[in-house]
Amino acid sequence: MHAEQPVRSGRAKRLPRAVRERQIMDAAVDVFSRLGFHAASMDEISEVAGISKPMLYAYLGSKEELFATCIRREATRMMEAIANGVEAEEPPDVQLWSGLRAFFGFVGENRASWQVLHRQASSQGGPFAEELADMRGRAISLVAALLVHSSDFTNVPRAGDKEAESLAAALVGAGESLADWWLDNPEEPAGVVAARLMNLVWMGFGDLVAGDVWHPPSRRSEHASEGKEGV
């Protein structure tokens, strides 16, 4: 939630192209996330960005190009945030936990990004959804690899790659969905939401109902049922 700088009045100060482009992108993400692709108008985006419409067209092209660019930028930012949060040497459950925390952390601090990325991109058809599917694909591969690796650690014969991928898809889906739900129920901190999903997907209802919970390997240790780990 950046504080978009206020509406301009009169001529805007001269700025180098790169800076303006950044401002415009920020404005576009903001407006697209609030209004949706169709309802968002180039007039409003230019106004929020503090410039006039022709500048918008001069720098970022048509409305569709602009939107696609937003999606690509935000997707990249998010994947990087997650990658930075995970240590490849840790055991699988810890890696998953770190990934979830990084993911929900990103969403929490970039609600607009997530909104435009997920809800808007997926409800417009066409090339936008593909862009998104692409990112989801990368995320799924990541998790699938984690799972395969994870069963290597155990004594289990072999949990087919295909099956791992399905499960990964389900988990990524659950994450997307929980993040969406969180948008509408923002009172809870990121750590709690992440812990909830971690427990659900790692332990399952079966265990939870029986009273078992997963919790991160001790650091400052946690009281029983709801990991309140930092964001």
Next chain:
Amino acid sequence: MHAEQPVRSGRAKRLPRAVRERQIMDAAVDVFSRLGFHAASMDEISEVAGISKPMLYAYLGSKEELFATCIRREATRMMEAIANGVEAEEPPDVQLWSGLRAFFGFVGENRASWQVLHRQASSQGGPFAEELADMRGRAISLVAALLVHSSDFTNVPRAGDKEAESLAAALVGAGESLADWWLDNPEEPAGVVAARLMNLVWMGFGDLVAGDVWHPPSRRSEHASEGKEGV
């Protein structure tokens, strides 16, 4: 996927109001699901319905009213489908399984309904999202009740109502999301998708990775890892 009856040419046959309203609603769901709320035009809906625009306005009111009516109708149909699939006397895991099968069965046979219901309704803000949130709320309560009841069956002290509700939210979210994913990957049968989610949420990755799976209490028995149950 109903075969919408073809485009009319000339004057439409006189029909009683109730019948026309049904036709119009079907057309509206179809068009909204394909194009999204904003891109859908009243002209196109009226054309698909086989009547003229003023009829549309006469019967169903403004575009927004029409959309809201679609959401309500489809939400009701869906909740009924699920309710009909579940027997209150069964043990909790079986109830959950039946519910999931009914849910994915409905989505499979009513892709357009689901699309309009979930993707469209949630990406438009305003009263539409509320309508949807309402339905989700009912679904969550249902699952939460199931969970609470479920831990009554075990010897566990008590899994706070609040926590049950969170988990229910996560599960419902996972279901929504997996259904969405399924829209884009329609090759798999409903039963497989349902089984996948069942395993994920009931067993958890922890157990799955260790080689344990959940499967429905024997009927014609299933070979190991991927429940290919009905629907």
Next chain:
DNA sequence: CGCCTTACCTACTCGCCAGTAGGCTTACCT
């Protein structure tokens, strides 16, 4: 048979928004 209600139509208005034409101004470079 004629009257009226209900179903249905064609043909507009009007506002909004993507995209553009054409011109002004400020900074930098020689």
Next chain:
DNA sequence: AGGTAAGCCTACTGGCGAGTAGGTAAGGCG
């Protein structure tokens, strides 16, 4: 200083789509 290019603007067009005005046919019923 003065040229020039990069940054910026106001003010338009053109099309599309929501919603309406005002009229035509068809079935029912006295």
